[in-house]
Amino acid sequence: MKCAELFSVAGQSAIVTGAGSGLGLAIAEALAENGARVVLLDVDAGRIAAESARLAGRGYAVRGAVVDVSDHAALERAFDAAVASHGRLDIVFANAGIDSGPGFVSGWFGARTRNPAGALESYSDERWNRVIDVNLTGVFATLRAAARIMKPQRSGRLIVTTSVAGYQCEPAIGSAYMAAKAGAAHLMRCVAQELAAFNITVNAIAPGFFVTNIGGGHAHNPEVQRAMAQVMPMHRVGFPGDIKGLALFLASPASAYLTGQQITIDGGWTLGPAD
Template identity: 55%
Template sequence: MSLQEMFKVAGATAIVTGGASGIGRAYGEVLAENGARVCLFDTNQGMLDETVAEIASRGGEIWGQVVDVTDRAAMAKAFDQVAKKHDRIDIVFANAGIDAGPGFLTPEGKRNPEGAIDALDDDHWDKVIATNLTSVYNTIKLAARYMKPQGSGRIIATSSIASIYNEPIVGTPYMPAKAGVTHLVRQAAMELGRFGILVNAIAPGPFATNIAGGRLKIPADRKAFEDWSVLHRIADTSEIKGLALFLASPASSYVTGTQMIIDGGLHLRPAD
């Protein structure tokens, strides 16, 4: 198999949740740039339209649907629309997620009362879990329904370095939600392998995105993550494209049930 064939996704049908910006947009771009037929799901109509138009202007076959990943009925309908349009679903990136707010410590190491566990708002906890974990479960569930009959498929969930490394400056609900994604990926990989479906996770570290309202634009927060990274910098979203294409393509044909870390070495930081 040639290098071009190894990374071939041309003609494949792909869905990316949370695809209008950030890491999700990077997933959509690399797939469309390499010939996949891509549908982006997002709640932000304006940003979704802009992203679709920009990628399409470069020759990509791409379209979008406004859908809330926590709305199970809407997600089922959106998947059905993709299947009707393209006859099949080959690649699904379960990427949509939200920030959990500040943690119990500030970047300077001072206690933050608002982030203390006894002060957490229960509705906020429920929202983070629903968006960052339950929606991934539902996305995998829907993907499996379409992929099992065809005997093939790739499902890639966006986890986080927070799934293996607890972080005091990040809101508490974020860690268990992302750890849950990691275990869910392994469980789904065990079940779906016999149907030719590979299930994996990407665990990003600090990337320059709009999550947390662009929190990494705050100097203190940005410096903290830059200092913890072995490379001493924040990643650009374009730097995740290679890993995404690998997991979506034949190059990863014997890879399933794993989580691939892309964090600039942040997980190597010794505990304080």
């Protein structure tokens, strides 16, 4: 098979959650730019309308819908609507996610001090539950909605956005976020085992530090980017476009025999600082 065919998603039917911004938007863009028909789902009505109109304006086969992944009935309806218009469902990215507020230290670099607002005893049930609802249960609901459609097809690609914070503790990040991401990674493995016999692959992308709007968009601050770049072996932070190649690989025939794997994409961050 030639490379162009091996990595092709042309004509495939795809859904991306959290597609109104950041990594989900870049993933939806990569799929659409390569000929897939993509449904962009996001809880943010303004963003999803603007971004799906922008991509449709470039001639791509995209449609946007407002869906909160913690509303499981709405999620199921959105999946049914995608199948109704595309006739099938080939690729699903369970990408939607939120941050969980501060961790037990403030700041990502420099003098780190204890932050009582992020301490375990300050964690409210409400904060814990919302992060788990979106970042873990939302992934479960997305994978379940996809499995219902993909099993009878006996084919599909499921890709979960996890995080390096799911396997490496980062004290500036709230613990609910890290626990949810660790849970999503292991859920991905269990579902991969269950669905392998149906020719459905299930994998995860674990990003490091990317410039997106999560956490109030602090990563857009050039000072933050400069400081983070110093601890990155590649000497730079990630930008949403950096995710496109890996997303296409996991969505395409090129990854047909790969399942249950979490692939880190972090410019070498988790290797530890270099020079």
